[in-house]
Every structure is written in structure tokens, then in C-alpha cells.
Amino acid sequence: MVKDLSVELCGIRLKNPVIPASGTFGFGLELADDMDLDVLGGISLKGTTLEARYGNPTPRIAECDGGMINSVGLQNPGIDVLVNEKVPALRKVYGGCVVANISGFSLDEYRTCCAKADACEGIDIIEVNISCPNVHNGGMAFGTDQASAAEVTRTVKEVCRKPVFIKLSPNVTDIVAIARACEDAGADGLTLVNTFLGMRIDIARRKPVIANKMGGYSGRAVFPVALRMVYQVAHACRIPVMGCGGVASERDVVEMMMAGATAVQVGAENLRNPFACPQIIDALPGLMEELGIDSLKEIISAV
Amino acid sequence: MKEVTFTVLENDPVAPRTFRMKLAGDTSAICCSGEFVQVAVEGKFLRRPISVHDCDWETLTLVYKVVGEGTAALSAKRPGDKVNALTGLGNSFDIDACQGRALLLGGGVGTAPLYLLAKELVAQSKEITVILGFNTAEEVMLADRFEELGAKVYIATMDGSAGTKGFVTDVLRIKNVSYDYFYACGPKPMLKAVCAAVRGSGEVSLEERMGCGAGFCYGCSIQTKNGPRRVCKDGPVFKKEELLW
Numbered sequence: 001m002v003k004d005l006s007v008e009l010c011g012i013r014l015k016n017p018v019i020p021a022s023g024t025f026g027f028g029l030e031l032a033d034d035m036d037l038d039v040l041g042g043i044s045l046k047g048t049t050l051e052a053r054y055g056n057p058t059p060r061i062a063e064c065d066g067g068m069i070n071s072v073g074l075q076n077p078g079i080d081v082l083v084n085e086k087v088p089a090l091r092k093v094y095g096g097c098v099v100a101n102i103s104g105f106s107l108d109e110y111r112t113c114c115a116k117a118d119a120c121e122g123i124d125i126i127e128v129n130i131s132c133p134n135v136h137n138g139g140m141a142f143g144t145d146q147a148s149a150a151e152v153t154r155t156v157k158e159v160c161r162k163p164v165f166i167k168l169s170p171n172v173t174d175i176v177a178i179a180r181a182c183e184d185a186g187a188d189g190l191t192l193v194n195t196f197l198g199m200r201i202d203i204a205r206r207k208p209v210i211a212n213k214m215g216g217y218s219g220r221a222v223f224p225v226a227l228r229m230v231y232q233v234a235h236a237c238r239i240p241v242m243g244c245g246g247v248a249s250e251r252d253v254v255e256m257m258m259a260g261a262t263a264v265q266v267g268a269e270n271l272r273n274p275f276a277c278p279q280i281i282d283a284l285p286g287l288m289e290e291l292g293i294d295s296l297k298e299i300i301s302a303v
Numbered sequence: 304m305k306e307v308t309f310t311v312l313e314n315d316p317v318a319p320r321t322f323r324m325k326l327a328g329d330t331s332a333i334c335c336s337g338e339f340v341q342v343a344v345e346g347k348f349l350r351r352p353i354s355v356h357d358c359d360w361e362t363l364t365l366v367y368k369v370v371g372e373g374t375a376a377l378s379a380k381r382p383g384d385k386v387n388a389l390t391g392l393g394n395s396f397d398i399d400a401c402q403g404r405a406l407l408l409g410g411g412v413g414t415a416p417l418y419l420l421a422k423e424l425v426a427q428s429k430e431i432t433v434i435l436g437f438n439t440a441e442e443v444m445l446a447d448r449f450e451e452l453g454a455k456v457y458i459a460t461m462d463g464s465a466g467t468k469g470f471v472t473d474v475l476r477i478k479n480v481s482y483d484y485f486y487a488c489g490p491k492p493m494l495k496a497v498c499a500a501v502r503g504s505g506e507v508s509l510e511e512r513m514g515c516g517a518g519f520c521y522g523c524s525i526q527t528k529n530g531p532r533r534v535c536k537d538g539p540v541f542k543k544e545e546l547l548w
Contacts, residue, residue, distance in 0.1 A: 026519035030536070034304045034517075046521065054524065054531045059512040061522040063349050063373070070514065075521045075531060219348055271515040271522075272349055274389070275306065 003285040004295035007041070007262055009240055010163035010188050012124055014041040014097050014263060017296060018253060018281050021244050021267035022047050022101035022127065022167070023072065027086040031274060032093045039278050042097030044191075044265060045086070047129050048117075049102075050109045052078040056134060062200045062209040067219020067246070068268055069198050071212040073134040074103055079113045083120035091122040098122055101167070103129040104142075107155045115159040124163075127242075128156055131169030131194035133216045143169040143194075146181040153185035163188040165242060170222075170229055171197050179233040191242040191265065192233060193226045219268040222246040227259050234260020234301055248276065250283040254291070260301040304391050304517055305332035309363065311384045314377075318437075318444040320369040321412055322378050324386075325362055332391030333358050336398075336419035337508060337540045340365070341389040341516040344373040350389065351377070352513050352535070354416035354488070363390070366415035366445070392516050393539050396420045396486055397506060398427060406482035406505070407433045407454070408471045408497055410489020414445050416508055417488055425452050432482060433457070434474045436493065440465035472500040485543075495548045507546070508539045 005016035019042040025031065028043045037043065056073030077086070079102070087098065100117040104110035110128065117126050130143030130152050142148045149166065156164055166182040168175060170193035179190055195216025200209040208214070226245020234241045243261025247253060248269040256264045269276040284296070293299055309328035317323045333340075333355055340363070341350035351373045357364040369375050380386060398420070405424050407417045414435050421431055431454040437443050438461045449456050457474045458466030467474045471493065474480075485505030487497045494507045511534040514522030518536025525532055527545045532538060 024515075024520060026521070030517070030519035054526055055521070058523060058525065061349070061512045061514045061520075063347060066348060068348050068514065070520070070522055072521050072524075075524055268348075271520050272343070273306075274304065274515060274517055274519070 021265035066221030071215030087122040150185035231259040335395035337395035401484035408487040413489030
């Protein structure tokens with residue numbers, strides 16, 4: 001029997017649930033020569049702010065057991081370049097779901113950027129990043145407090161007609177409370193989780209490995225923690241969840257979906273294997289056969 | 304970019320903590336000198352970027368220094384073992400920028416990628432002078448290989464145990480070397496000194512901690528006169544004039 005990999009996110013049909021996570025797949029175009037992007041369920045573009053940013057000083061990558069720390073710090077060309085150049089260029093080679101990931105340092109910045117993303121024809125979903133651990137006075141600060149998470153959500157919902165997903169930080173005491181606050185404020189969906197604030201020290205140099213001292217830890221090791229958070233949030237909220245955090249295989253995708261994810265983002269794994277997403281998608285039908293699954297939709301929140 | 308599983312042919316020390324690894328496998332994605340490959344190491348999350356030292360239709364040769372656990376694991380590979388690498392990464396040296404006389408400056412293991420460059424320049428009948436810098440005489444490597452290609456080779460060592468005592472730039476001050484374009488690879492302080500001291504145009508190959516190695520994670524970006532540039536994709540070779548130090 002032909003396996004049905006498709007899922008639906010807020011009325012948007014994805015041919016499969018696998019989406020490269022923001023920051024681990026550039027603006028899509030960087031990999032257009034190396035793979036057929038159209039096999040992907042969607043692409044979450046690199047986090048974008050109002051103004052162009054260089055980001056943090058290097059080194060901004062550190063190896064860890066089972067993962068890595070990054071402190072890129074939202075390097076991006078700014079929202080105008082995203083909507084006027086990056087997205088139209090991507091649309092020439094890619095027909096699937098495009099998720100624009102928007103970050104900001106103030107409510108006004110979130111409002112302006114999201115309005116521009118909403119007006120951009122090539123963008124399907126707006127993913128609002130309130131969880132970047134690598135920038136000061138912004139990013140994660142909005143995502144670690146229920147009131148400010150709700151305020152960002154309300155602000156962007158006022159200017160967006162497209163589905164708005166809020167990307168949550170795992171660096172909180174109670175992620176369910178933040179998730180509920182976003183849902184109550186009108187979020188159409190949630191992406192979780194972003195990276196875990198971490199650190200490494202070069203013991204020979206007696207200095208942090210990362211120039212910015214700390215960064216976001218991600219990779220295979222965080223999978224059980226991310227899965228637990230997806231499970232808790234998906235069972236506490238009615239809006240769809242994109243599960244993210246340590247996903248590295250087709251088995252992880254199925255596990256995330258059983259925990260409650262409607263779509264699944266693959267992040268750090270892309271950095272060690274740029275072909276991770278197409279390989280996972282290729283392997284899904286075989287795993288579905290093994291598990292007796294005809295349609296992936298039927299396993300969402302199966303547990 | 305192409306993912307290839309190579310078979311180790313040789314993996315032998317060429318200097319203290321420095322190894323030359325010859326690999327058999329598909330090298331079709333590797334075009335020119337200056338490129339690098341991203342080598343997977345068992346038990347490590349990220350791949351390790353290593354410059355292409357030499358390459359032909361069937362073999363790829365890497366010269367690398369053991370600087371941590373990843374490269375230490377690589378040095379334990381024996382003939383017949385497998386090594387997975389992403390190939391065809393990075394830009395390349397601009398061999399056409401040199402009109403006729405090239406100056407190659409290498410520091411430590413940064414000497415490695417200059418060898419394939421020298422071969423390409425020789426194939427274009429260009430005249431080559433090579434200045435290599437090391438800490439001590441026992442670290443000196445590859446000098447004979449450049450000589451085999453017909454290059455004039457000078458050595459500098461920090462302790463004076465071989466060649467001129469001091470930096471590669473000290474050799475340049477003492478010797479009368481004529482060139483119209485330079486190429487350099489080595490530690491950042493050396494490259495900075497080279498760009499400040501060497502007159503005329505040239506280019507340098509930079510090193511940076513990388514994530515993906517293929518231009519999509521933006522982990523290795525540096526600030527240049529032309530804005531942010533990814534060392535892995537827009538580099539690793541940059542024109543002297545483009546760099547901010």
C-alpha cells in the first residue's frame with residue numbers, strides 16, 4: 001500500500017512532516033544545487049530581524065558530546081532582503097511550504113517584520129522566534145515570561161493573516177504555561193524547542209570555547225528533553241505543534257509525532273549531514289511499513 | 304558537494320603530531336587547490352574541516368595536525384579503514400591572478416594546501432618561490448616536495464634550528480625574492496603579519512571553527528570590507544584587500 005506521508009498545518013498541506021529547522025538550512029538556496037528541495041515538507045528559513053546583522057564574533061560553534069553549541073547570533077540580511085530577494089529566489093526552485101522565522105528586539109520590530117513577511121507572497125507560515133539564546137535584550141527574553149510571550153503573540157497576530165507559530169524556548173521552568181499564554185493570545189501554532197543555553201571551556205586556554213561565552217546547545221542529546229516538552233505542550237494546547245530538538249532519524253520523526261507533533265523540524269543534524277532531511281524522508285515509508293502505519297496523520301498524539 | 308566514503312591507503316606522521324593521510328575514493332567533486340573537505344570522525348558530532356593537500360582522479364591526500372580528540376581519532380586510522388567526507392567545499396586559490404612569478408608563504412600545517420597550488424602553478428609554467436615557517440627544525444615538512452616541483456624553497460624557524468631564525472616575513476626582508484602575486488596559509492597572526500608586510504596583491508586561506516562547512520549554518524562568518532563572508536563558502540581563500548584584521 002502507498003504510504004501517506006502528508007500532514008496538514010493550519011490548513012496548509014505538507015507532502016511530509018519533515019522541515020529543516022531555522023538556522024540549520026540557510027535561506028534554502030544555499031542547498032539548492034545539492035538536493036531537490038521539493039522533497040522537503042517545508043523549509044524554515046534563517047532567523048531574520050528588521051536590520052541586517054553580522055551576529056556574534058567567532059568562534060561561534062563548539063563541539064559537544066551528542067551535539068553542538070552555536071552562538072551565531074542571528075546573522076541575517078534584514079527583513080527587506082528576505083522578502084524582496086531571498087524568498088523570491090527560493091520560490092524559483094522550490095514549491096513547498098516556506099516558513100519565515102522572525103526575531104526582534106522590541107514589539108515594534110516584531111510587528112514590522114511580521115507584517116512584511118505576511119505581505120510576502122512566497123511565505124506560507126510565520127514562525128516568531130521568542131527564544132534565541134544568543135542575543136541580548138531580545139530574543140529569549142520575550143520567551144521566558146508568560147506575559148511578554150503573550151504580548152509578542154498578540155502584537156504579531158494584529159498584523160498577520162497567515163498562520164503564526166511561536167517558537168518557544170526550553171530554558172524555562174514551565175513551558176506549558178508559556179505555550180498556553182501564546183495560545184490564549186491567538187497563536188495558530190507552536191514550534192518547540194529552540195536550543196538549550198550551554199557553555200564549553202577550553203581547559204588548556206582557560207577560556208570559553210565560544211567567543212560570546214555561551215550559546216545554544218542542540219543535537220541528538222537533547223531529543224528526550226525536547227520530546228517530553230512537545231508531549232506536555234501538545235497535550236495541554238489545541239493548536240498544532242512543530243516538534244524540534246535532536247531529531248536525527250525517521251524513528252525520531254515518528255516518536256515526535258506520537259508525542260503530539262504535527263510536523264517535525266530537523267536542526268543540528270543537518271550540520272553534520274546536509275542530506276539528513278531527504279534521507280529521513282526516503283526512509284519514512286519503510287518504517288511506516290514496519291510499524292503498520294498507513295498515514296502519518298493517524299499517529300499524531302497517539303501516545 | 305559530494306559525500307564520499309574513502310578507504311585509507313596511508314596515514315603516517317610527517318612531523319610531530321602531524322599526519323599525511325592518503326585516501327582512495329571518488330574525488331570528482333574536488334576541482335582545485337584551496338578547497339577543503341569535511342571529515343566525519345566516529346564519536347564526534349561535527350565534521351572536521353581539512354584542506355586538500357593533493358588530489359588526483361583516484362586519491363585524495365590530507366595533511367593535518369592533531370589538535371584535539373577528533374584529529375587524534377583520525378590519526379588512529381589504519382590502511383583499509385574507511386573515512387567519510389563531504390568533498391568539493393570552499394572556493395579555491397586564483398591561479399590566474401599570478402602573472403608569472405608566485406610567492407607561496409606557509410606556516411606550520413598551513414603549508415599543506417599550498418602543495419596542490421604549487422602543482423597547478425607549475426602546470427601553467429609559473430615560477431614559484433616558497434617560504435615556509437615552523438617553530439623548530441623537527442617540525443619542518445614538505446620542503447622537499449616543493450623542491451621536487453622545481454620551486455625555490457626557504458625555511459624560517461622560530462628558534463633558528465633550520466633556515467632563517469624568525470618569521471616567514473623575516474626571510475622576505477633578507478632575501479631578494481621577486482614575485483608578482485602571493486598566496487599564504489597559516490595561523491592568523493602569521494597571515495596578518497604577511498598581509499601587512501608583503502607588498503603587492505595576494506590572497507590568504509583562512510581557518511575558522513565551522514559548523515556545516517557548506518555555507519548554510521553561518522557559523523564561521525567573518526567581517527570583511529565587503530560585509531560578512533562565510534569562511535567555508537565564500538572562502539576559505541580571501542583577497543588580501545578584502546580582509547579586516
